[in-house]
Amino acid sequence: MHVEHQQGVGQQRRMDVDPVSRVTGGLALRTAVDLERGAVLEAKLLATLHRGYEVILEGRDPRDAIFVSSRACGVCGGAHAITSALACEMTFGVAPPPLGISARNWLSAVENLIDLPAHLFLRAGPDFSEPIVRHTNPELWARALKTAAPGIATHGFRLVSDIMTAMTAFSGSLYREALVMTRVAREAYVPAGGKYPHPQTIVPGGLSATIDPTVMNLTLLRVTKFFDYSRRVAAVWDDLVDFLHEADPSFREVGAGPKNFLDYGQWDDPHAYDGTFENAPAWGERRWSTPGVIVDGHLRTTNLHHIDSRVEEFVDHSFYEDWTTGGGNGFPTDPGGNEISARHPWNKRTLPQPGSPDLNGRYSWSTAARWDGLGMETGAGARMWITALAARQPHSRLVQSTGHSLRMALPQAALPAGVAEWLVPDTWNALERNRARAYSLVHSTLVAYENVVNGLDLLRQGGASAGVFTPYEIPRDNRVGVGFWGGARGATSHYMEIDDRVIRNYQILGPSTFTASPADGAGNAGPCETAALATPLLSTEQPERCIDLLRAIRSFDPCMACASH
Amino acid sequence: MINDERLVHVFWLSGMSCDGCSVSMLGASNPSVEQLVLQTIPRLPRIVMHHPMLDDDSGHDFMTAYGQAVDGTLGAPYIVVLEGSVPDDQSIQQGAYHSALGTNADWPQGLRATGAPDRPVRVSDWIWAMAPGAAAFMAIGTCATWGGIPAANGNITGSMGLMDYLGASYRSARGMPVINVPGCAPVGDNFTETLSEVLLFLEGHRALPAFDGLGRPEWMFDQTVHRHCPKAGYYEEGVFSHEPGDDQCLVEIGCWGPVVQCNIVERGAINHIGGCMVAGGACIGCTMPGFPDKYSPFYKAPPGSAISGGISRVTGGGIRRLRRLSMRKGLHTGIADTAHKVPSGWGLAHNGDKNPIDKANGFFYNKLQYRGSVNHAKRNKQQPLPASRDILKQMGVDLEASVPVLGERVKTREEL
Numbered sequence: 004m005h006v007e008h009q010q011g012v013g014q015q016r017r018m019d020v021d022p023v024s025r026v027t028g029g030l031a032l033r034t035a036v037d038l039e040r041g042a043v044l045e046a047k048l049l050a051t052l053h054r055g056y057e058v059i060l061e062g063r064d065p066r067d068a069i070f071v072s073s074r075a076c077g078v079c080g081g082a083h084a085i086t087s088a089l090a091c092e093m094t095f096g097v098a099p100p101p102l103g104i105s106a107r108n109w110l111s112a113v114e115n116l117i118d119l120p121a122h123l124f125l126r127a128g129p130d131f132s133e134p135i136v137r138h139t140n141p142e143l144w145a146r147a148l149k150t151a152a153p154g155i156a157t158h159g160f161r162l163v164s165d166i167m168t169a170m171t172a173f174s175g176s177l178y179r180e181a182l183v184m185t186r187v188a189r190e191a192y193v194p195a196g197g198k199y200p201h202p203q204t205i206v207p208g209g210l211s212a213t214i215d216p217t218v219m220n221l222t223l224l225r226v227t228k229f230f231d232y233s234r235r236v237a238a239v240w241d242d243l244v245d246f247l248h249e250a251d252p253s254f255r256e257v258g259a260g261p262k263n264f265l266d267y268g269q270w271d272d273p274h275a276y277d278g279t280f281e282n283a284p285a286w287g288e289r290r291w292s293t294p295g296v297i298v299d300g301h302l303r304t305t306n307l308h309h310i311d312s313r314v315e316e317f318v319d320h321s322f323y324e325d326w327t328t329g330g331g332n333g334f335p336t337d338p339g340g341n342e343i344s345a346r347h348p349w350n351k352r353t354l355p356q357p358g359s360p361d362l363n364g365r366y367s368w369s370t371a372a373r374w375d376g377l378g379m380e381t382g383a384g385a386r387m388w389i390t391a392l393a394a395r396q397p398h399s400r401l402v403q404s405t406g407h408s409l410r411m412a413l414p415q416a417a418l419p420a421g422v423a424e425w426l427v428p429d430t431w432n433a434l435e436r437n438r439a440r441a442y443s444l445v446h447s448t449l450v451a452y453e454n455v456v457n458g459l460d461l462l463r464q465g466g467a468s469a470g471v472f473t474p475y476e477i478p479r480d481n482r483v484g485v486g487f488w489g490g491a492r493g494a495t496s497h498y499m500e501i502d503d504r505v506i507r508n509y510q511i512l513g514p515s516t517f518t519a520s521p522a523d524g525a526g527n528a529g530p531c532e533t534a535a536l537a538t539p540l541l542s543t544e545q546p547e548r549c550i551d552l553l554r555a556i557r558s559f560d561p562c563m564a565c566a567s568h
Numbered sequence: 569m570i571n572d573e574r575l576v577h578v579f580w581l582s583g584m585s586c587d588g589c590s591v592s593m594l595g596a597s598n599p600s601v602e603q604l605v606l607q608t609i610p611r612l613p614r615i616v617m618h619h620p621m622l623d624d625d626s627g628h629d630f631m632t633a634y635g636q637a638v639d640g641t642l643g644a645p646y647i648v649v650l651e652g653s654v655p656d657d658q659s660i661q662q663g664a665y666h667s668a669l670g671t672n673a674d675w676p677q678g679l680r681a682t683g684a685p686d687r688p689v690r691v692s693d694w695i696w697a698m699a700p701g702a703a704a705f706m707a708i709g710t711c712a713t714w715g716g717i718p719a720a721n722g723n724i725t726g727s728m729g730l731m732d733y734l735g736a737s738y739r740s741a742r743g744m745p746v747i748n749v750p751g752c753a754p755v756g757d758n759f760t761e762t763l764s765e766v767l768l769f770l771e772g773h774r775a776l777p778a779f780d781g782l783g784r785p786e787w788m789f790d791q792t793v794h795r796h797c798p799k800a801g802y803y804e805e806g807v808f809s810h811e812p813g814d815d816q817c818l819v820e821i822g823c824w825g826p827v828v829q830c831n832i833v834e835r836g837a838i839n840h841i842g843g844c845m846v847a848g849g850a851c852i853g854c855t856m857p858g859f860p861d862k863y864s865p866f867y868k869a870p871p872g873s874a875i876s877g878g879i880s881r882v883t884g885g886g887i888r889r890l891r892r893l894s895m896r897k898g899l900h901t902g903i904a905d906t907a908h909k910v911p912s913g914w915g916l917a918h919n920g921d922k923n924p925i926d927k928a929n930g931f932f933y934n935k936l937q938y939r940g941s942v943n944h945a946k947r948n949k950q951q952p953l954p955a956s957r958d959i960l961k962q963m964g965v966d967l968e969a970s971v972p973v974l975g976e977r978v979k980t981r982e983e984l
Contacts, residue, residue, distance in 0.1 A: 019686050020627040021671050024620050027587045029667060031688065051668040051688055054584045054718045055725050062722060064865035070852055071860060074717050077588020077753055103813075121594070129624055172624055173605050182594060182602055186838060189595050193842020198832065199595070200588040200753050203849030204812075206867055211812030211821070213848040221841060322664075355724060359663025359687065472813040553626060564586045 014039035018549060021049075023556055025126040027078045028052055028563025030519065032556065033362055034535065038546045046528070046535035047362050048519055048556075050369035050567040053322065057353040057568065060509035065091060065477055065501050066207070068509065072497060073201055075511055075568035078121075080200040081114040081192070082490030083497070083511070083565075089278070089486030090497040091207035097475035098278035101468045103209030105458040108270040108291070109222065110196050110205075111488070112451035116188035116229055117199065118491035119383065119444040122560045123236060124170065124181035127437055130554045131243055132170035132178075139542040139550045146250055153245075154238030157418065163246045166239055177239065184232055191225035191451075194218040209472035214462065223455045229448040230416040237423050240441035244434040253539050258433025258555030260534040261299060264385035265374050265517060267307065267487035267494050268294035270450055272398060273457065280338045280485065283307040287487070289397055291450050293404075294487065295389035296374060302392040307487055308339050310374075311496070314512070315346035317371040320364065320521040324354035332500070332508060338483060348498045348510040349483065367521035368567040371529060372512055378523075378530040381493030381514035382560060383443035384436050390446075391427055401449045411445050414452075433534070433551075433558035440560070443491075477504050490514070492560055513565025520566065531559050574613040576767060577646035579634060579698065582620065583667050583691045584718035584727050585652025588753035589709035590621050595838055596756030599764055611773050612764060616644075620669070631674035638676035638697045645703040645741075645770065647763075653711040653718045654692050654733040656726025666725045667691040695733065702740050704766050705730070706747045708759050713748040713783075714857040721861050729857075731783070742770060748783040752854035755835055758788055782857070784829075789855070793830040797845045800825075805891070806884025808877060812867070813848065819877055822867035823850035826876070830855040893929055902948045903957070911958075 014037055021031035029051035035044040056075045060068060068091055073084035085107050092098055099107070129135060137144045147164035160166045169177040189199045195212045197203030204212040212218070247254045270291035277286060287294045287307035295305040304310060318325055331350035337343050343350065360366040373379070387409055390396065396404040403410040408426045425442035428435045461468045481502045489495050492514040500508040520529035528536065538555040540546055580590070594601055599609055607614040616633075617623075623630050636642045655666035668688035672681040675689055679697060699705055707730040710716040718727035731738070731746050738745060747766065749759045762785050768774040778786040794800050802808065802817035803826075809816045819826065828851050832843040844851055853863035863870075869877075900918060904910050910918045919926060934943060960967070 017686075018627075019671055019673070021674075021686075021688065022620050022626065022630065022669055024623040024626040024630050027621060029582065029620075029669065031668070031671075033686070049688070051665070052582075052584070053666050053725070054727070055723050056717070058724050059717065059720050059722050064868075066865045066867050067860070070866050071717055071720070074586055074588070074752060077586035077591050080586070080588060080753075121591075125594070125622065135624065172622070173602055179602055182600065186595055186597060189838045190841045193837040193847065195847060197842055197844040197847035197849035198753070198755075198837035199842075200586075200591050201854075203844040203852070204847050206812050209812065211818075211849050211867070213813065213815045218847075357657070357660050357664035357666065359661070359683075470813060472811055474811055548629075 015044065020549070020553070022051070023553065025129065025557060026561045026563065028566065030561055030563045032535070034552065036540065036549060038540065041540035041546070043536050043538055043540070043552060046532045047366055048521060048529060048532050049360055050367045050519065050563045052563055053355060053368040053567050055355060057509050057511060058355070060506050063506050065094065065499065065504065065506055068499060068506065069205055069207070072509070072511060073205070076513065076562060076564045077200045078562055079114065079118060079490035079492065079565065081110055081196065081202050082488060082495050084202055084205040085111055086486035086488040086495045086497045088205050088207055089488055090484045090499040092278040092484070093280055093486070094482045094484030094499050094501055095207055095475045095477060096278070097208045097473050098276060099209030099473055100470040101273035102214060102458055102461040103471040104271050104273040104276055105454050105461060106195050106210050106212065106214060106471060107205070109451050109454040109458065110192060110202065111269060112447045112454060113188055113191045113222070113226065115447035115491045116226070116444065116451065117185045117192065119440055119447065120181040120184050120236065122491070123240065123437065123440055123444070124178050126560065127557045128170040128178060129172045130550060130557060131167060132172065132175060133164070133168040134171055135550060136167055139545050139548060142543060143250055147246065150246055152242045154242045157238035158235040160239070163242060166243055184229070187225050187228055191222045194221040206472070208475045212471060214458070214471055216462070219455060219459050219462065226448065226451045226455060227416060229444070230413050231418045233445040233448045234413055234418060234421070234423055236444050237441045240438050244438045247434055251541060253541055254434060255430045255432055256537060256539050257541070257551045258436065258534040258558045259537040260380065260431055260530055262297060262431050263299065263377050263379050264297040264388050265310065265379035265381055265494055266292065266294060266385045266389050267310065267489055267496060268292050269386070269489045270454065273461070283487070288395060291396065291399060292386045292390045293393035293395045295393055296379070297389055297392065298377065302389065305393050305395070308337070308341050311485070311487065312337055312341040312343050312347070313375040314348065315344055315373050316348060316351055316512070316516070317346065317373065317523040319371070319524045321367050321370050322356055322358050322365050323370065324356050326352035326354055348496070348512055351510050352508065353510070369516055369520050369563070371520035371523040372516040373523050376525065378520070378527060378533060379517045380530050380559070381517045382440070383491065383493070384431070384439040385493050386489065387425055387439050387443050387446065388427060391425070399449070399453060401453060402446060409442070409446060411449055413445065413449070433555045436558040479504055492562055492565065495565070511568050513562065513568070515562045515566035518559045519561040519563060531556055531561060534559070574771070575616060575644045576613045576703070576770065577616045577618060577633065577637065577642060577644055579637060579646055579648045580617070580619040581648060581650045581669065581691055581694055583650060583652035583654050583695070584711055584725060587621060587651070589651040589759070590619065592753040592756040593708070593759055594756070596760040597839060598757040599760050601760065604760065604764070609764070611771065612767055613771055628674055631670040634670065634694065634698070635674055635676040637701060639678045640701065646701070647704045647706065647766070648698050648702045649706045649708055650695065650712040650730050651708050653715045653727040653729060654695060655718070656728065657690055658692055663687050665690040669694060692733070695730070699734055699738060700741065703742045703770055704740050704744050704747060706749065706763065706766070708749050709754050710750045710752040710854055710859055713750040714859070716752055717860055746783050747779065750784065750855040751830070752859065755832055755837065757835060758785070758831070788831045789829045791829065791831070792826055793828050793833055793845070793851055794825040796831070796834040797825055798833060799845050803880055804884055805888035806881040807888065815848070818845060818848070818850040819873045820869045821850055822852070822869055824853045824863050824870050825851040827870070827872070828853045828856055893926070894933065896926070897930065897933065902951070903953060906948065906951065906953055
């Protein structure tokens with residue numbers, strides 16, 4: 004943390020945190036803080052990376068889309084590959100056979116088993132580790148040393164301080180276990196995915212993978228290792244979050260934000276998904292996690308058409324020219340006839356304009372994605388929250404959506420069978436984001452398990468159900484297609500327009516384009532910026548480290564490679 | 569030994585990157601990143617890893633060591649690792665960048681900074697500033713090595729690989745040109761293994777590892793990926809996949825493996841599991857300097873496959889038939905040959921010497937097999953069949969009557 008431009012009044016200072024470490028991609032923070040009052044006065048998030056993927060894809064063969072666009076993000080390349088495949092399929096008019104859909108489902112869920120522990124213990128975890136808590140809040144450390152950890156029967160740690168010690172970077176047992184478990188999950192990914200990150204088997208029309216009992220077995224036996232691990236992770240975060248909330252109620256304000264969420268849903272019903280835009284509301288609601296928008300805690304829609312048609316991207320504070328002055332692409336509606344604005348991705352052109360950051364002007368390489376003009380949170384919290392409120396989950400035998408919680412039944416492994424229940428929280432803040440992410444590890448484990456088991460059934464049935472690929476022709480006419488999907492960080496969409504078998508326009512919207520965005524045209528800050536502004540600085544020592552500010556930012560698990568491609 | 573404390577700093581720089589190489593590195597286990605950082609491998613020095621995705625510190629606390637490395641005040645040698653390509657942003661508008669890290673306040677004291685203290689520093693600036701003092705400069709992944717996707721046709725960032733940026737005359741402080749570990753993303757072990765080899769060399773424990781003409785670890789990249797491909801045998805026999813999901817050689821659905829240097833099929837994607845063609849995915853050349861443009865459109869047959877695939881169909885067809893003949897012989901045990909019966913309820917029939925072609929084939933085959941040696945198969949002819957063979961029948965066990973049937977009985981091939 005660098006302190007500079009010290010201003011006259013009290014402890015008000017400008018702070019540059021460049022880079023923000025333990026996030027993915029290039030992220031810098033420009034803030035003004037009042038260390039005496041412990042308040043954040045200004046917070047601007049700078050995406051400091053731009054590669055021009057959308058421009059590179061223009062004018063290429065549509066078959067290049069998947070393997071080029073997936074490389075926008077090396078943390079959730081699988082999510083981008085599948086999203087791109089869905090966009091191709093809608094454009095070409097093709098859908099995979101049931102086993103192909105199942106396999107994509109389990110790959111996508113297994114990707115979360117890599118990504119979620121990596122965030123919880125490699126990126127966010129060290130903020131709550133012994134070395135950091137001891138230095139920034141010695142009184143909390145003293146209290147942790149005397150506080151029993153209620154989840155001992157599940158996770159095995161006696162005291163809350165033992166959990167904090169275990170979260171220490173590299174030397175801590177939870178940190179090292181997370182590294183090992185992400186490798187177990189990678190081993191579950193590659194038998195059908197080929198490699199990770201950037202799978203080699205995702206193609207339009209399904210999968211280029213040979214699915215046989217060995218592939219299923221390699222996958223299944225690794226997924227089941229997460230039955231116990233995910234429960235332990237949830238128990239660890241339960242104890243940590245509850246301890247901090249109780250020790251200092253002000254922690255409820257750290258990273259606090261409005262309850263606005265957006266998700267496209269994930270994991271298709273192998274017998275419902277048909278790849279058409281027209282039927283998106285129907286197959287969308289059949290997904291393992293339900294698409295939806297929540298505004299102020301209330302579920303507004305679960306209809307993919309309504310979710311998508313109100314999405315807009317602003318570049319008022321981003322290093323791009325405004326394409327709307329040039330007329331954009333001129334789509335007044337989406338393919339379903341729903342009205343869309345000139346700022347909708349269908350109408351967007353990518354016109355980069357590099358510049359030096361100006362906090363009152365353009366300062367980020369990320370655009371500002373909004374829904375109906377509102378900043379939206381994406382990610383594990385959004386996915387869990389929408390799925391819990393929507394009370395759908397049509398196929399799951401293990402996950403029950405109650406309208407106010409997700410009840411997840413875990414099969415017996417070394418731990419006896421049991422239930423993990425994620426309750427929609429009263430307050431929404433950095434700690435609850437991490438708790439939701441921990442429970443979403445349980446959720447993703449069960450989704451992966453159910454889809455592998457489904458896949459085994461389809462394989463046993465043989466015939467057309469056991470195929471993984473449907474042949475396609477690339478049409479010559481002018482066509483559009485979109486993929487709605489998600490990764491560990493949530494909502495991901497790719498928009499493709501082709502003409503004469505060439506990509507005319509390709510737009511990528513990552514989850515962090517919503518969360519880690521700069522201010523929009525109306526001057527409203529991005530969700531991450533908003534949460535930073537709401538954060539009280541609670542350190543009793545080393546306040547200049549602004550650890551709570553960083554906890555708030557990291558709780559979103561920003562991925563700047565997704566945000567700015 | 570190059571330093572008494574046996575301590576080496578590793579500085580990670582992310583240029584035009586997706587962080588996928590970092591993710592690969594974290595997945596490595598031969599060695600793993602925690603083994604390297606916690607110094608649990610004999611002879612390897614202690615690594616101080618400065619990695620933006622892993623570091624406890626942020627901002628200036630994190631960046632200070634970068635400046636010290638350039639200023640020569642670090643007190644220990646350092647290696648720089650670049651992930652992502654280098655954008656051509658040195659000449660664009662003042663203060664603008666495609667990839668930035670830290671601010672002017674972090675810039676080495678010995679070098680002049682232009683602009684305000686909070687102006688972001690381009691990653692391309694860190695690269696030229698850190699290169700001369702680095703004991704080794706490693707490029708991880710296809711972007712950093714050759715340019716990769718950010719340098720693909722149509723890009724507007726002018727991206728390039730590290731060798732293009734530093735120039736062919738670049739040598740590190742220990743005299744090495746850029747070391748390249750390509751792959752999009754690379755096999756994690758390929759990187760950590762190369763890093764440990766380089767560290768052992770710097771520590772004086774090993775000779776300079778063998779790098780090829782492009783700075784790649786030769787033992788990893790000197791073979792085409794096809795040579796070790798589990799589907800290469802199909803190619804040899806002229807049998808090809810017609811569409812994704814098929815099990816045979818993938819060349820005709822767009823696999824470039826026969827002309828791409830990579831080791832993912834023998835090493836696996838991780839811990840000998842997976843790998844593109846092992847799973848059934850076609851090679852798109854992601855380790856090669858020509859990636860992506862020289863291998864796209866993806867999933868379209870490479871032009872060369874029309875000729876080589878055609879030849880292999882002709883020659884491979886004959887080879888495949890001959891192999892089938894030889895294999896049939898090996899499917900029978902000695903007992904089965906004597907009894908003229910395969911003891912399998914699954915339907916495999918013994919066609920041994922009933923067929924005159926098989927009979928003739930068997931004769932010449934044996935001649936060749938035992939030429940210059942002894943035909944021990946002759947002894948089998950004198951060997952009586954085991955007396956206890958077919959024991960259930962000898963004991964008069966009635967399977968239908970005595971064994972409780974659990975669920976539906978499996979049908980024989982004839983019944984089906």
